[in-house]
Amino acid sequence: MNYWLIKSEPSSYSWSDLVRDGKTVWDGVRNYGARNHIRSMKLGELCLYYHSNEGREIVGVAKVIREAFPDPTASDPQWLAVEVAPEFALENPVTLKTLKSIPFFGQMDLIRLSRLSVGKVRAEEYKKIIQMGGKKKTQP
DNA sequence: GCCAACGTTGGC
């Protein structure tokens, strides 16, 4: 079981958009590192959902409901997409600032490679973030 | 709005 972190600017597609839609195709990734991560995503694996630029915080967790397939928005079939659905929201979003202030999280892709749109998350990191944020029971 | 980090492109 792997854990991931997927980034989106709320102005283009926010967590609440995902909740409203029930699921979405995670497309538009045009970076080799991120693409490799998408390729390793397995059905049922969980992704921290991070809002970049506005908010700069992890707001919820999404689940992979379809494994990698050619990105329908790309003309080149090498680019891949997955499909994700909302799993649960966080009671208290965990901000980038908080993560940066705790040395434990210093190894995260999110911190080290700030431009990577799909990053890997260690199980311990995932657990701690959920602990800190708290599962929201009424969502989605 | 600025700038650092990083990826991509193109000239040589």
Added chain:
DNA sequence: GCCAACGTTGGC
């Protein structure tokens, strides 16, 4: 194959 120029992303 190197490297400068340029574009994009994302934090601040």
